[in-house]
Each structure stands twice: as C-alpha cells, then as structure tokens.
Amino acid sequence: MIYLDNAATSWPKPPEVIRAMADFLERCGGNPGRSGHRLSIEAGRAVYEARDAVAELFHVADPLRVIFTLNATHALNIAMCGLLRPGDRVITTGIEHNSVMRPLRALEREGVQLTVVPCRPDTTLDTAELARAAAPGTRLVVATHASNVTGALLPLLQISRIAHAAGALLLVDAAQTAGCVPLDVPALGVDLLAFSGHKSLLGPAGTGGLILGPDVDTGALQPLVRGGTGSRSEVQEQPEDLPDKFESGTPNGPGLAGLGAGVRYVLQRGVERIRGEEVAVTESLVHGLARIHGVTVHGPGDARERVGVVSFTVADMSVSEIGLRLDDEFGILSRVGLHCAPSAHRTLGTFPEGTVRFAPGLFTTRADIEAALRAVERIAQR
C-alpha cells in the first residue's frame, strides 16, 4: 500500500508519537491543570511541553500565546468569529478552504463586509490585486499559506506588509505548511496562525492550534467556547489569562502529548531539510505526471512555489474512477473531488468535477513515487 493522502492527515506517525500517547495514558492519566496532585502535574507538563515545542517551531517568544484547539478549522473559527463584528471589513483570497469560507460567509450574513480577491488560474496570488482591495481600515486579511488543492504557496511576507499598511491583522491558515515549510511567525509579520496537528506536525487527529502574535489585543478577541479552565474558579466570568481564555474544558491530553512528540521529531529532523526533501519529491511527481499522455497537472509548474500537494486530471476520465482504480488495482491511496475547497477548483476550472490529489509525506520514498507514476500511466492508457 502506498499512502498519498498526507494533505488530509499524515500517516504513518513516528513511533515516538505513539509512545508519547501511550505513555500519557499509562503514566500521567490525570487531568492537566485541574488538580494539584502529581498525576495532574505530570499531565499538565506533557501539555506544556507540546506548547513549548510549538512555540519553538514557529519562533514564538511566549509559549502562553500558543492556544491548543481540536484542529485548524477550530483555530480559524476562534480567530474569525472572535475578532470580526458587523461593519468590519475582511479580505480573503479566491482559493481558500471551506474552513475559512464557511465562517466568513456566515459572518457576512451578520453584517461583516467580505471581499474575496481572485487568484490567477494556477491558484497563485497577484499581490497587486490584494493591495488594491486592502482599503485603510480593513480589520482582517485571511490567507492560506498553501492551497490544499494545488499546493501553491502564497507570499506571506508581501501579504503581511499589505495587510499592515491597511491597518489590518493577518490570519494565516497554515494547515498545509506547518512542519514542512519554515515558518518564522514574527519575521513574516503573521498576527494569527492557525495550524493543524495531524498533518506535517505528525500528531494525532484532534490536535491543532492558534498562535496569537504580540500585536493581537487578546482582550478584543472573544472566545468561541467558555467554561472551566482550572483557574480563577471563584469567578463566573471567563478569565482573560492566556491560554486559558481560549481553552475551556478538559484538553486532549494524550493527543497533545503525541503532538509534542511529533513537533520534536520535526524539529530534530529540521524543517529546512524536510522542505528540501519535499521539493525534490514534489518535483519528480509533477514532472513525472506531466509526461504522461492525457494528464494535466494543475497549479504552479515550479516545485519551489508549492508544497507536496499535487492535483491532476486525465482527459475524458472521471476522477472518481481514477481514484478507485488507484486504490483497487494498485493499492495507492489518493483523494479525489473538491477537497473542501470549491473556490480553488473554480479558479482552476476543475469545478464541480474536481481533481485527483497526490500528497506525499515525510515517509514517502522515491520508489513509492515511481510506482504511483507507473499506475497513473497504466490507468491513462485505459
């Protein structure tokens, strides 16, 4: 079996991640931050270690500004629903995932003014278009770091300059880049960064987070969920302290222990090195697919402008048939369809049919890629 669906969730996970989760359940089964006994402290420590590792990965000076969530969608919802009020202006791009578009469309119905800046047909962003749309007084710019359909990377530094010139904060959806593309949050001028724990950070499902940059006034950011935090129990109002304000309820202790181990694994291997390997694998995949008669590879041609997410179609063949044959005949696991990002597919001209998506991961070998290319070649011949 060859797993090429790492953009949905990474698999396999390093043994360190599995061990950390089992260890949490066996050794520190207490409720982190609720009691003062040793098992509670041990559990709290495991969660804190994950916070510390994430802060190191994203160059965040204060680990208390790392908020843990269920996934990137949850983090994006906290940022957008917590910050935007009726009358506020928000700008986003034409290739966003539904995790961005659905909350924004709901906020639009409540009176938030939404502008969607279209992308080029290969899903790259023309920053001049964004600059034209970013009128002074804009509250928030929301941009994905990389398309989950084509892997196209957006230029974060330029986007943050445009956002800040308009007086806006920048929220970045790093679901596809956290752990495989270097991300220095302060240097890039990213104010809020939503990440997924179960993709390139190699943690389990049910983990993700939101980074709150130093310029974000957290007093103005309303929590999505309120409740017990284990702190300031004498008051019935939600505390303002970080990270508790945004982390009500018992956290996913075993999951976060696994995430911490995943992030440590990534840090040890080195994000720069991981990125280099990803570019090489993506390049051979893109070039190999483009050589097959009848195959169209969507998105930017240069592997340095994309992450390891490659979408393709085969002339006169349905994507679901391709996906099924890849699985049935070759044991190759891909994802077909719209990938929860209809606007990216409209941009590419692949709506509503969608594409076949190959997303190699940290453990994909050159032999896996060659086998996948041979399989597509066979299928394209019918």
Added chain:
Amino acid sequence: MSAQGVVLFHTTSAALRAEKVAAKGGLSAKLIPTPRHLSSDCGISLCFDWPDKEKLAQALEAAKVPTAGIYPFEGT
C-alpha cells in the same frame, strides 16, 4: 532547611512555564498544590527557597511569565 517561598499563578500553563524558567536559571523549585490560605485558584504553585526570591522574580519577569504574587510559605 531554609525558609520557603511560593509563587502563585492564574493559569497552570504559567506555573509550568515558570518551573522551566527556574530550572534554566539554576534555581531549585518545585510545583505544589496551591496552598488554600493563599489563593482560591485551583491548581498549582511554584515552591522555592526564599533566599532565591529576587533571582527568581527577575527570571520570571524577564521571561514575561505572569504571576499572581510571591509569598513566604511555611512547609508542606
């Protein structure tokens, strides 16, 4: 045994961060259940050797760890 002190916090995460900051500064400190007579916050506090008070306070301030007060503490 020298006199002890205790640092209180509003969040467990801050207490855990403080434990690491203290260890990095070479200061001996231990997380304990928050003494009930000092705070009604549930959770944990950092117990330390009272003579280290200034050093610890400075280290926590430099690392921007929010605290809820530092008190002398008589025994666990």
